[in-house]
Amino acid sequence: MSERVAVVGAGVAGCGVADALAGTDREVVVVEKARGVSGRAATRRKHGCRYDHGANYVKPGEDDEFTGVLESFGVEGLHDVAEPVWVHDADGDIQPGRERDARKWTYEAGITQFAKRVLDASDATVELETEIESLERDDAASDDATATGPWSLVDADGERYAGFDRVVLTPPAPQTAALLAATAWDDDRRDAVRAAADGVAYRTVRTLVLHYDFRVDRPWYALVDPEQTHPVGWLAREECKPGHVPDGESLLIAQMSPAWSVAHDDDPTETAASAAADRVADLLADDRYRDPNWVDSQGWRYALPENAAGDAVRAAEAAGLYCAGDWVVGDGRVHRAFENGRTVGRRLRERG
Ligand SMILES: Cc1cc2nc3c(=O)[nH]c(=O)nc-3n(C[C@H](O)[C@H](O)[C@H](O)COP(=O)(O)OP(=O)(O)OC[C@H]3O[C@@H](n4cnc5c(N)ncnc54)[C@H](O)[C@@H]3O)c2cc1C
Missing domain, CATH: 3.50.50.60 (FAD/NAD(P)-binding domain)
Structure with missing residues (x-):
């Protein structure tokens, strides 16, 4: 048997x-x-957009070995996000990152494609x-x-x-x-x-999804605060992924810092999204980001093992x-x- x-x-x-x-x-x-x-490698669809609200991409590591594994399950719709990740600090100062050339893989149909x-x-x-x-x-x-x-x-x-x-x-x-x-x-x-x-032990992350009906081109795909002292721990432009966001629109994935995420754990989506959008508008020095036209949310209590x-x-x-x-x-x-x-x-x- x-x-x-x-x-x-x-x-x-x-x-x-x-x-x-x-x-x-x-x-x-x-x-x-x-x-x-x-x-946690999760994708949702809403209002004509597709977005990865957990893991944002697969980074194969310095030796690039995992790229072969990804490709072995099919290359159709598999994309490398070309724009870089920049960094910001507690004061919201934004600088080019020092990331190496490791690729950031995503799927047109969303990161759930891999599984x-x-x-x-x-x-x-x-x-x-x-x-x-x-x-x-x-x-x-x-x-x-x-x-x-x-x-x-x-x-x-x-x-x-x-x-x-x-x-x-x-x-x-x-x-x-x-x-x-x-x-x-x-x-x-x-x-x-x-x-x-x-x-x-785990790091808690609350993800706020902020959609806008305008788009601003920027030299980065995402911003990360390596110290996680700014309330916005990670901010990604989902429109950099082919097929995720219609032209002329923008969808931001804001993964809030552990301290912010724990403090706002129980806030209803609209309240948390409004607070997060204010921090994003401050970070990007653009008041239009205070007013997203729709929002979404996911709390990840057990986001990342420490x-x-x-x-x-x-x-x-x-x-x-x-x-x-x-x-x-x-x-x-x-x-x-x-x-x-x-x-x-x-x-x-x-x-x-
Ligand atoms: C906000 C966030 C951002 C991230 N960003 C990145 C990134 O950019 N790049 C990267 O590589 N990684 C990232 N990660 C980490 C990555 O998502 C995880 O390391 C990986 O997905 C973990 O996979 P897993 O199978 O170990 O666990 P999980 O994905 O948690 O899978 C466990 C599964 O078990 C199921 N389950 C739980 N309890 C039960 C039960 N009682 N019965 C049946 N089923 C159950 C769950 O529903 C889940 O599907 C991120 C994670 C989060 C949360």
């Missing part, structure tokens, strides 16, 4: 696991709580709108060669998905820790993995329980999360 693998979360790490297991005889089921795949393409190329089954609340382990099942696997997933409606030999958890660390806390498996290894996940989980996160792998994601490697980057998922998938393949 072929091995059955459950992957909780269809972010890029979960996609990496599915990719590493493609072409083997395993049955892979990816279970995702959201309506779509790709997690979609990877999953399409894999043999995995994807179950959307299924939030897993706990796991169960039946040790008797694993001792019986004829039985199905020992792991079950239980969703928010109480439905059980049973008979998995291995489970890979990819939600952000605090959500993985909560899942493990609710898991019926009385074993020190569960506690070790949970403690490793609990030890990961540290790595450490080796204890692997404590339960011999029992078939794995973790993958940007928090495992301690680097909030699409390519790092995907590669970690692939590494975990390969390890799982070798063990089988």
Whole structure:
């Protein structure tokens, strides 16, 4: 009987696991709580615009190795954002950045394209709108060669998905820790993995999307405050991405600093967007930005991990329980999360 693998979360790490297991005889089921795949590498459509309100682009790293991975899943609609990223400081002083030549990849159809393409190329089954609340382990099942696997997933409606030999958890660390806390498996290894996940701290980011029916050409695609002391931590011009914003319009992605984001966590969208638009208008020294013609918002409580989980996160792998994601490697980057998922998938393949 072929091995059955459950992957909780269809972010890029979960996609990496599915990719590493493609072409083997395993049955892979990816279970995702959201309506779509790709997690924090997220895209929305509104009023004729398309915008990436989580990860803005994939930067392949200095050796450019990841570009080959992106291209291997299809080059159609894959673009390098040509304009550079400049920097600003706490006083709003804007300067050219010192970024190296690393490319900034995006997709005409939005950054979610990457996850979609990877999953399409894999043999995995994807179950959307299924939030897993706990796991169960039946040790008797694993001792019986004829039985199905020992792991079950239980969703928010109480439905059980049973008979998995291995489970890979990819939600952000605090959500993985909560899942493990609710898991019926009385074993020190569960506690070790949970403690490793609990030890990961996160940066909170609130994204405000500000749309304008005018456009100003600028020499930069985005501004970043490396110190995150200005209220606007990151400001990107989505119109620099082909196919995202109609001609003559502008759509700004304002990712607010951690301090601002926490202070404005509960503000309704209109209130937060109005406050953010004022800071953007100050930064760009142009009062027209105070009055966007429509806005959108997304709070990312667990936006970016500040540290790595450490080796204890692997404590339960011999029992078939794995973790993958940007928090495992301690680097909030699409390519790092995907590669970690692939590494975990390969390890799982070798063990089988
Ligand atoms: C605002 C922001 C800006 C960023 N900018 C960049 C950037 O420009 N470039 C870059 O490379 N990276 C950037 N990142 C980081 C990048 O998005 C992440 O590192 C990467 O997407 C993490 O992928 P992941 O699969 O590890 O986690 P996630 O994307 O969080 O995937 C986890 C998945 O698990 C699902 N899930 C959670 N709980 C459950 C459950 N109980 N049951 C079922 N499913 C569940 C979630 O819905 C999600 O789809 C940014 C992130 C944010 C938030």
